[in-house]
Amino acid sequence: MQTQELIKRINTKPIIKTDGLSKYYDKGKIKALDELYLQINEGETFGLLGPNGAGKTTTVKLLNGIISPTKGTATIKGSNLLSEKDKIKGISGLLAESPGLFEKLSAQEFLEFVGALYKIKGDLLKERIHELLRLFDLFERKDYLLEGYSSGMKQKVLLAAALIHDPEIVYLDEPTASLDPRAAHMVKELIKELTKLGKTIVICSHLLPLVEEVCDRIGIIIEGKLVIVGTIDEIQRETNTKSLEEAFIKLTGGSSSQELLSWRK
Amino acid sequence: MILLDGEWIPFARNEYRLITSSIRSIRSYLPYLLTGSVFIFIFFLAPNLVNTFLDDFHAFILSQVALVLVQYIQLMIFFLFVGLPIASTIQDMKSNQLELIFSAPIKPSNLLLGEFLGKLPFYATFAAIIGGLFTAALTSLKLDVFQVTVILFIFIINFLTATWIGTACGGLLRSILSKTARGRDIGKGVAILIMIPPVVLFYAFMGGFLESFKDPEIAKIFNGIVGIFPFFWGAEVIVSFAFNPGNFFAIEPEMVLRLIGLVSFFLAILWIGGKLSNRIYNLEPTSFGIAKANPKSRWYRWIYRIFGFNSFTILLSASLKNYFRKMKNITMLAYFIGLVVIMQLMMSLPEDPEAAFISNFFLGPLLAGLFASDVTLQGKENLLLYKQSPTSTLSMLKVKFAHYLLTMVPIIITINIAFNFVIYKLDILHIGLNLFLIILISSALILFNIGLFLCNPAYDEQKNKGEYMINFQISVFLVMIPFFILLISLDNFLYDLFGIVNVFYYAVGVFTLFIYLIALIVLFLGVRKLGSLE
Numbered sequence: 001m002q003t004q005e006l007i008k009r010i011n012t013k014p015i016i017k018t019d020g021l022s023k024y025y026d027k028g029k030i031k032a033l034d035e036l037y038l039q040i041n042e043g044e045t046f047g048l049l050g051p052n053g054a055g056k057t058t059t060v061k062l063l064n065g066i067i068s069p070t071k072g073t074a075t076i077k078g079s080n081l082l083s084e085k086d087k088i089k090g091i092s093g094l095l096a097e098s099p100g101l102f103e104k105l106s107a108q109e110f111l112e113f114v115g116a117l118y119k120i121k122g123d124l125l126k127e128r129i130h131e132l133l134r135l136f137d138l139f140e141r142k143d144y145l146l147e148g149y150s151s152g153m154k155q156k157v158l159l160a161a162a163l164i165h166d167p168e169i170v171y172l173d174e175p176t177a178s179l180d181p182r183a184a185h186m187v188k189e190l191i192k193e194l195t196k197l198g199k200t201i202v203i204c205s206h207l208l209p210l211v212e213e214v215c216d217r218i219g220i221i222i223e224g225k226l227v228i229v230g231t232i233d234e235i236q237r238e239t240n241t242k243s244l245e246e247a248f249i250k251l252t253g254g255s256s257s258q259e260l261l262s263w264r265k
Numbered sequence: 266m267i268l269l270d271g272e273w274i275p276f277a278r279n280e281y282r283l284i285t286s287s288i289r290s291i292r293s294y295l296p297y298l299l300t301g302s303v304f305i306f307i308f309f310l311a312p313n314l315v316n317t318f319l320d321d322f323h324a325f326i327l328s329q330v331a332l333v334l335v336q337y338i339q340l341m342i343f344f345l346f347v348g349l350p351i352a353s354t355i356q357d358m359k360s361n362q363l364e365l366i367f368s369a370p371i372k373p374s375n376l377l378l379g380e381f382l383g384k385l386p387f388y389a390t391f392a393a394i395i396g397g398l399f400t401a402a403l404t405s406l407k408l409d410v411f412q413v414t415v416i417l418f419i420f421i422i423n424f425l426t427a428t429w430i431g432t433a434c435g436g437l438l439r440s441i442l443s444k445t446a447r448g449r450d451i452g453k454g455v456a457i458l459i460m461i462p463p464v465v466l467f468y469a470f471m472g473g474f475l476e477s478f479k480d481p482e483i484a485k486i487f488n489g490i491v492g493i494f495p496f497f498w499g500a501e502v503i504v505s506f507a508f509n510p511g512n513f514f515a516i517e518p519e520m521v522l523r524l525i526g527l528v529s530f531f532l533a534i535l536w537i538g539g540k541l542s543n544r545i546y547n548l549e550p551t552s553f554g555i556a557k558a559n560p561k562s563r564w565y566r567w568i569y570r571i572f573g574f575n576s577f578t579i580l581l582s583a584s585l586k587n588y589f590r591k592m593k594n595i596t597m598l599a600y601f602i603g604l605v606v607i608m609q610l611m612m613s614l615p616e617d618p619e620a621a622f623i624s625n626f627f628l629g630p631l632l633a634g635l636f637a638s639d640v641t642l643q644g645k646e647n648l649l650l651y652k653q654s655p656t657s658t659l660s661m662l663k664v665k666f667a668h669y670l671l672t673m674v675p676i677i678i679t680i681n682i683a684f685n686f687v688i689y690k691l692d693i694l695h696i697g698l699n700l701f702l703i704i705l706i707s708s709a710l711i712l713f714n715i716g717l718f719l720c721n722p723a724y725d726e727q728k729n730k731g732e733y734m735i736n737f738q739i740s741v742f743l744v745m746i747p748f749f750i751l752l753i754s755l756d757n758f759l760y761d762l763f764g765i766v767n768v769f770y771y772a773v774g775v776f777t778l779f780i781y782l783i784a785l786i787v788l789f790l791g792v793r794k795l796g797s798l799e
Contacts, residue, residue, distance in 0.1 A: 064368050086370035094368040100361030102279065104286035109279075116275030117369035145286065147728075161365070 015169060015200050016040040016063060020072035021081075023058050023224075028070075032058040034224040037073065038218075045191065045201045047215035049208070051252050055224040056204040057097050060171045063202070064094050077168065090118065093167035095158055097174050097204070103147035107138055107157050110146060111164055118165035125164075132160040135190075151178040159187065163194075169193065173204045188214055208244050218244070220251055227251055272371060284387060299390050307397035315402045322402045327509045328477040335500040336491050337466075337475065339423055342395065343496055344463040346388060346427035347434070353384070354435030356456035357727050358443040373436070373546035374539035381432040392424040403507060411513045412506040419499030419527070426496055426531045433538035440546045447592075454596030461603060468607045496529035498523035568671075574657070580664040588639055588668065593784020601631050602676065609684055619769045621689035622699045625681050627744070629707040632676060634740040636669040637714030638733060641722040648798060658792055662715065669711045674704055702773050706744075706780055713784035716742055719791030743783065748776050 021036040040046045048056045060069045063074060065085035070134040074081040076088045102110055108129060135141040136156040136264040146154060155178050162170060172191070176184040191201055191214045205211055211218060212232060219229040228235055228251065232244050239247040285292045315322070325334045366376060399420070400413060408416070438455070442448035478484045491497045501520045509515030565582050572578040588594055605628050641648065651661045681700050685691045691699070717736050723729035752772045 061364075066364055066367050087371040089368060092368070094365075096361065096368070098361045098364075100359055100363065100365040102283060102362060104283045106277070109282055113275055113279045113282075114369070116278075117366065117371055119272075251651070253758055 013042050014039045015042040015044075015077050016074065017076075018063075018072065018074040021059075021062060021069050021074050022071045023055075023067065024070040031224040032071075033062065033221075036226055038219060038226060038229065039200065040200060042200055043195065044197045044217065045195050045203065045215050046210060047211035047218040048202060048204045048221060049206075049211060049218055049248060050221035052206075054221045056221055057173055058224075060094065060173055060202065060204055063088075064092050064171055065255050066094075090165075091168045092171060093162040093165065093169070094171045095162040095173060095175055096179075099168060101146050101154055101158065104145060106143045106145055107149075107160075108142040109132060109156060111160060114161040115164045120165055123234075128166075129160075130209070132163065136160055136186075148214050152180055155179055156183065159190075169200045169202070171202045171204075174207075175203060175205070176207060176210055184210075207249070208248060212244050220248065222252055268376075271544050272375040273379035273382060276376050277383040278379075280380050280383025282452075284384065284510060296386065299386065303390055303393045304696045306394060307400070311401035312404070315398055315405070319402065319405055323406070326403070326406070326504070327674060328479075329481070330475075330484050331504045331507060332500055333478045333484045333487050334475060335503050336397065336488065336497050337470070337478075339497050339500060340491060341463055341466045341470065342392075342423055343427045346392070346424055347431040348459045348463055349388065349430055350381075350384060350431030350627055351435040351438065351459050352456040354380075354432070355438050355442060355452035358439050358449050360443040360449075363439075363443060373440075373542040374466075376546075376776060377433060377538065377542045379434045380436070382430055384432070385428065388428050389424070392420075396420045396424070403503075405556070406507055407510040408506055409511045409513065412510070415513075416506060417504050419502060419524070422527055422531050423496060423499065426534065427617060429531075429535055429538060431682075433542060434533075436542055437545055447753075450592040455592035457593070457596045457600045461600060464604065465607055467508060472610075492686070495523075495526050497646070498527040498530075541568070577660065577664060577667075580656075580660070581667050584664055584668045585671070587643070588672075594639075594727040597635060598676075601628075601635055602680065605631070605680065609688060621685050621691055621695075622702070622773070625677075625684060625699065626706070626748075627741075628677060628680060629710050630740045630744045632673050633669070633707060633710035633714045636673055637665075637711055638723060638736065639669075639720055640665050640715050641718045641724055642726060642733075645724050645798070648795065652795070652798065662788075662792070666711060669715075673707060674710065677703060677707055698770075701775065702770075706773075706777055709777070709784045710740065710744070710779040712788050713743070713780065716784065716788035716791035719795050720787065720793075744780070747779060748772070751776050751779070 016039070017262065018036045021033060021038075022031070023033040024031050036059065036171050036247070041136075048059060050056050058067070062069055063076065063081070065081060065088050069081070077091055079087045081088060102113070105113065111129045111132070112125065115129065116263060120128065129142075130139065133142050136159065138156055138160075141149075141153070142223045146157065149157065155175075159175065162172070175191070179187060188210065194201060195214075201214075203215060217229065217231055218235060219226050220235070221227065228238060230238065230245075235244065235247050236242065239250050241247040242248055282292075285295060288295065291298065320458065325331060326479075337367070362518070367373075396417065400417060403416060404413060438452065442452040478487065502516050502524055504522060505516050539721060565586070568580055568582055568585075572581065609624055651658070678700060681703060685696045685699065717739060721732050721736055725734035728735055755768045755772045755775065
């Protein structure tokens with residue numbers, strides 16, 4: 001995305017601002033997230049990249065208020081993460097990496113349940129559920145139990161659940177995982193539409209093409225440390241590489257072809 | 266206050282929908298159906314049912330031990346209704362569902378209260394059946410309507426208290442255990458163990474344990490222990506009404522105070538449970554540490570020494586490790602053994618080899634079903650793993666048979682020897698003979714159960730509960746029915762033809778042949794089914 005375009009669309013007012021946000025386990029031996037200083041602006045689509053176990057999911061869980069930081073804090077739309085968790089949860093929507101569907105409910109029942117958690121009133125909730133189910137091509141199957149859905153269909157229901165209360169900030173942890181190309185394309189288009197509406201979106205993904213296509217800025221996180229933040233152009237410039245994939249491999253480290261086949265000896 | 270804000274409603278509705286998911290077509294009129302059935306039971310069935318034991322009940326309730334009898338019943342209710350919500354909460358914990366719930370701005374106390382109220386109609390139905398029987402028995406003493414109302418009120422408060430304690434404890438255990446795979450495994454184990462106390466109390470009740478309360482010292486100790494807890498403070502009122510039918514004012518002021526204490530106790534634990542859950546509930550992983558395997562334990566070294574280091578032994582060790590590293594399997598095993606031991610202790614039979622054989626014999630189908638269900642409970646993918654490799658089906662069957670036999674035989678030997686020596690006091694010859702026959706039959710039962718579970722697979726205990734239970738029933742009845750038919754028919758046949766009086770071991774011999782024949786047929790069918798597995 002061109003920097004000029006970006007400047008035009010994104011409000012420079014920060015909506016998420018972390019201040020040394022950290023999460024340690026086992027008495028500090030394991031640093032799931034270490035001293036995160038990050039600013040995400042209102043209306044921005046921000047991509048969080050990193051290898052497995054880098055701390056992406058921990059970051060999202062912390063920002064959503066599901067878990068508490070060991071040290072540091074964050075301000076989300078003016079609310080303090082430590083003292084105003086409920087307010088923060090009310091304006092955030094989360095699509096988790098390992099989602100917790102209630103498989104013995106139908107899609108309609110599940111969305112009713114999630115909507116009620118966010119206190120959406122009767123008629124509006126019904127209307128919104130139907131709209132979302134139509135958007136995700138699930139309306140005809142709204143009364144089927146979720147246990148019978150394919151993984152792609154389940155992912156669509158969870159996306160609908162994350163959006164049901166029309167949140168200002170949407171956290172999407174691997175949003176296109178297990179989706180077929182058509183559904184993945186629809187999700188990408190949806191993300192773009194949400195950005196046009198001024199929503200702030202934080203995406204965690206391993207899929208570099210997705211991040212390249214929809215994100216305004218990207219942060220790469222390795223072993224709990226944010227090592228680089230910027231637009232794709234800025235990251236490439238700083239790492240002296242020609243593509244995001246190259247930059248990612250350079251920062252996170254990769255295996256040589258000789259190493260890959262060494263097990264055959 | 267928490268009840269008034271209504272934030273528990275989505276959880277209660279969700280719980281109700283989850284429980285009634287399999288009967289969605291009748292969901293809208295289920296409340297009427299349940300209420301109607303309960304009314305029919307209380308007013309028509311229960312009075313007829315209690316007639317059979319009314320004399321014994323009257324003898325107890327109007328005796329000196331009436332108070333401890335009522336307290337004993339309350340104790341059973343307590344353990345049962347504390348155990349049920351705990352077991353249902355922690356037997357299948359899904360931390361991701363909690364994550365989804367807590368990503369919304371909700372209080373844990375609302376979640377707990379919602380779950381409690383959502384489950385309540387179903388536990389209440391169960392409680393109404395027990396309460397209905399008890400009330401019907403008391404009504405025969407000519408209590409007036411006010412006395413019956415107070416007794417029902419005590420019963421309802423007891424039921425609500427126990428269910429709430431169970432729900433709150435289950436919720437708190439879930440918040441602790443659901444964070445790690447090890448914790449979730451422990452949860453499955455605890456869910457089984459938590460039901461042991463009510464089962465023990467029930468068997469003790471059936472086995473005539475209440476007779477021991479006729480000893481005033483034992484009754485005094487029991488009353489002294491349980492009487493401390495407010496849960497049992499309504500017992501005196503029930504007994505007082507039983508002794509003074511039609512006299513509502515027969516209760517003393519002290520009893521009224523205790524009754525108020527009982528209600529206050531319920532309200533207090535309701536408040537404390539909610540407060541505690543708000544403080545304790547969190548989804549913070551306590552550790553990122555994962556359980557480490559001990560692949561070279563003495564037991565596995567011993568297996569390698571016996572069978573050699575080859576693919577069979579590696580597969581066998583893998584199968585055993587995967588089984589015994591699951592806490593749920595170990596607790597389930599402990600539960601079954603405990604159940605058999607309790608049954609033997611509470612309902613001990615006369616001291617003769619045949620009775621000893623029969624009472625030990627039924628451990629076989631239970632254990633064979635328990636172990637061999639593992640063949641499919643490991644999941645469809647596990648079976649496909651065998652299928653997609655050049656390892657033949659025969660190799661898999663050999664490994665699984667060896668696994669189940671190696672685990673089952675030591676248990677059978679230990680239990681048989683212990684009971685045959687201690688309770689039945691048999692001689693060595695009969696112990697050896699009984700043991701040999703039981704092991705022979707149990708081996709056939711393992712083969713039968715492997716075949717049965719392959720024919721009618723239960724890939725998941727929760728999702729395939731129906732298949733799992735049906736297979737267990739088939740396994741148990743396949744042993745019981747033919748065995749007794751053989752015993753009766755051979756009794757006549759052998760006596761008429763050869764004048765043989767004691768046909769017991771002949772019947773066992775023929776039964777052994779029969780069970781092997783059936784086992785091999787079912788195994789063949791199971792293997793055929795496995796061949797078409799996709």
